[in-house]
Structures are given as C-alpha cells and as structure tokens.
Amino acid sequence: MIKVLTYNVHRWVGLDRRTSPERAAAVIAASGARIVALQEVKAGKARMGWQNRAEAVARSLGMTLHFQPTARIFGEQLGLAIMTDLPSRRIKGERLPSVSVDGGISKRSALWIEVDYEGLKIQVINTHLSLRPNERLMQAQTLLGEEWLGHEKCANPVIFMGDFNASPNSRSYRLITESFGDAQLMSRSALARPTFHARMPLVRLDHIFLRGEMMRVTKARPVHSVLTRSASDHLPLLAHIAFNRSIKAGKREA
Template sequence: MDQGAIAEGRAGAAGTGPEPATVAGSRVRILTYNIRHCRGTDGRVAPERVAEVIAATGADIVALQEVDVGRARTGGLDQADEIARLLGMTPHFHPALHIEEERYGDAILTRLPSRLMRAGPLPGLVRRPGLEPRGALWVEIAVGALRLQVVTTHLGLLGAERIAQTEALLGADWLGDPACRAPTVLLGDFNATSWTRAYHRLTRRLTDARRIAGRNEGRRGGASFPSRFPLLRLDRVFVGEGLTVERLAVVDGPLPRRASDHLPVFADIRLDDR
C-alpha cells in the first residue's frame, strides 16, 4: 500500500497519515465508505480487501453503503457480517432494497458499545416509482461516558429525490427526534456536491466536517469519487453541536483505489464532555 504522507486532506491507507485510532477519553475516529458491494475497480469481489482498507485507518466507527447481504451476484455472503468479523466489530445493517432473500443497503460497524435506534426507508418520487429505494440507519454509540448519535445514508441520484430524502432526515423520525440529541453525526454517500440544494439544506442544520477540519488544519478534505481519479466530493461527514472535528481526510493509495469505486473518508472527532 501507499506509504505517502497526508497532503490536502488525503491520507494513505497504511502506515501513513491515519495513526491507529483508539477511543481516548471523548475522541473517536469515524469513517464512511461506499464499498460498491465489495466489487473493486478490477472487477473482483473481495470483502477481505475492503476490511484491510478499513483496518489500516484504525477507525472506531464505520459507516458502509452499497452492502450486499445474501445476494446471488456476490455469492450469497452477508457482507456486513463478514467485514465486521474481519475487523472485530459489531454490525448493524438496514436493507434499503429487499427482494425475497436478497438484501442491499447500509451498515454501521463498531467495536464500541452500541444500540440500534432506527432503521427505515427514505422517500422517493411518486412520479418515478422505478428509482432505487433508499434508506437510513441510526445507531447510538457509547464513547466513554458519552453517547454519540450516528446516522448513515445513501441518497438518490436525482436532485428532487435528494431534497425529499434530506427533508425526511431532518424531520421528526430522524435528526428531529428528541432521542437524537447532541452530539450527532450524519455521514454517508450523499451524491451531492457543495452547490446542490440538498447540501445547502443539510448545512442549515449541520456543519460539513470538511469546513471545520480546514479551519483547524489549514487544508480541506479531497474528492473521493471515482476512486481511480477522484474528482467529486460525494462522501461526506456532517456534525452537530458538541463536536469538534480535529482532522478529516480521504484514504488514498493503490489498495483503496482497487477495493471500490469510492475512496473512504474519515474524521477524527472530539466530543464536548461539558
């Protein structure tokens, strides 16, 4: 794997910028990663390769998108369970798509104490019934004596679709639920650049972690898609009150560029214990 140093918010996958992260007091490393059902840019399905990329980052909490469970195209494997097993973590999974025994959706993995708070669908467009179904997953995670609310999602490809889904996420069932009290992190593949309406709607309530990290470190996180030649920032971390983002970086290098068509993005976060 690449042994280069961090530059412009980009980190190598092993032995580079991401020093192994352990929960120290109220600090935690959280990562989001669209794994494209573990099918790499070389066409090979390899959950162990995805797990290796994640393990090298030392992440404590991992949000995954495009996870296959029991699907014929990936050998019927429960990818959420297998990746969690390889990492020594506990998986939480929500299938946005469920056809007979085949499931496909989002997961949150962690080695910290956790409990599932909510898993469910997000709205599509009534006039476009054939769009891929989307969902979200909310898990409460104990970070020392504190409780962190972690919500992950993978929004749709159409602007109107993303707006409907963003409004739902900000509504009473998700971030607007009284149980989803600060501190809160929303992360995943938003299919939204910084000039889209969905992005601006989210930043009225939450803060893009890249902006805080850029202010703290004098640099900004880089693009994560497509992995072979990253151009777009689609994979994002948003934070609420009570959180400080100490660092944010895209995980880059030969292995991450093969393992999926997205690169992972991690953020080092400090919880305000006051």
C-alpha cells in the same frame, strides 16, 4: 479522540471487477476507525453455502454489525451498514420517501444507531441518497425532520454521514449545512477534497456532518492508497473527532 469513516463499498466490487469483501475490510482496518458507515453493502446469501458477507467483514474487524436492507438483487440483500467496536444499539432503520417507479434497486434508506463512547451517547445516522436532485432534496428534508435528526431523542452530539450523491453546490448539501458542520471544512486544514471517482477524484459526494459544540475535528480527508484506489469506485472518508467534555451534551443547536 475517535476516528469515524464513511465508505461506499460498491457491493464489494473493486475497479478491477473483482469481488472482495476482504479488501474492503483491510481498508477499514488500516483506517483505525471505530465507527464505520457503509453504503452499497451486499449482505445476504445468494445461494446455499455462501456466508453473510457483511457479518463476516464485521467479525473480522471485531465489530458489531447493524444492517438496513434497501433492495434484493439475485437473492442477496443490498443495503446500509454501521459497524463499531463500541457498545451500541439500533434506534431505527427505514426507507426514505421516493418518487421512483423502477422497482427497488434505487430505493434509499437511512439507519440510526446510538453509540456509547466512554459514557458519552453519540447519535450516528448513515444514509445513501438518490441520484435525482428533487428526490434527494426530499430525502434530505425527511432526515432533517422530526422523525430523524429533529427527533427529541436525537440529541447532540450527532454524526450524520454517508454517500449523499450531493456536491457542495447542491440544494440538499446547502440545506444540511444550515444546521450541521461539514467535517472536512471543520478540520485544521479546512481543505475539502473529493471522494469520487476513486482513480481520479473530482467530486465530493461522500460527507461526514457533525452537530454539537463539544465536537472538534482534528483531521478529515479521503483515504488515498493503492488499496483504496482499487477496492471501490469511491474513496473512504475518514474524520478524527475530539470531544470537549466540559461542554454539556444534549443540546439541539448546531
């Protein structure tokens, strides 16, 4: 069994307006997750003497960092990250199609790595989709296409997670769940709980989607604690995934 987590860290800024990568790191550490997908990660140096915050968080957790920039704000890179303490390699990271003309702050990307879990190759893709419904649908279609999730090398088992900005009644969510299972609905309780806003969660925007018959979800739910209700505007979503190795990996069917 392995725990995976997706978490929009809100540029490390909590609801108390305090910037604290260490607080987000404490949330991740307490979860016990071994594969962590982060969105809105501030990473680069803003001025001489500032350390790379994403690298510092990964190092404090004993994890390898994979980072995909999406924008530059006041000299710092903003982007996606996947952290893991398992053997891993980057497959690709790219911007997703956009119809925006507002410079770059709202540009969206995806990051794909391969993780080796006790000899099992797991494909992990992290993304943060647009707030605009039509643009978000176009980005979801791209990710489901032959360059990403439909690629011949993106064989099962696949974990596709992130901040999708998509509630279950959205077109992009419905499109994704035609070929992927929603971890919260696959769990034993099958009770899906909201992840946004952290202080009073009302909407499910963050998701962990799974493809591959060998995966079984024993638990999947947002992490509620004093810390998570202040560290970001999103709650982290944690899933416990077991693997039935008697089922052959590599099939592309859902």
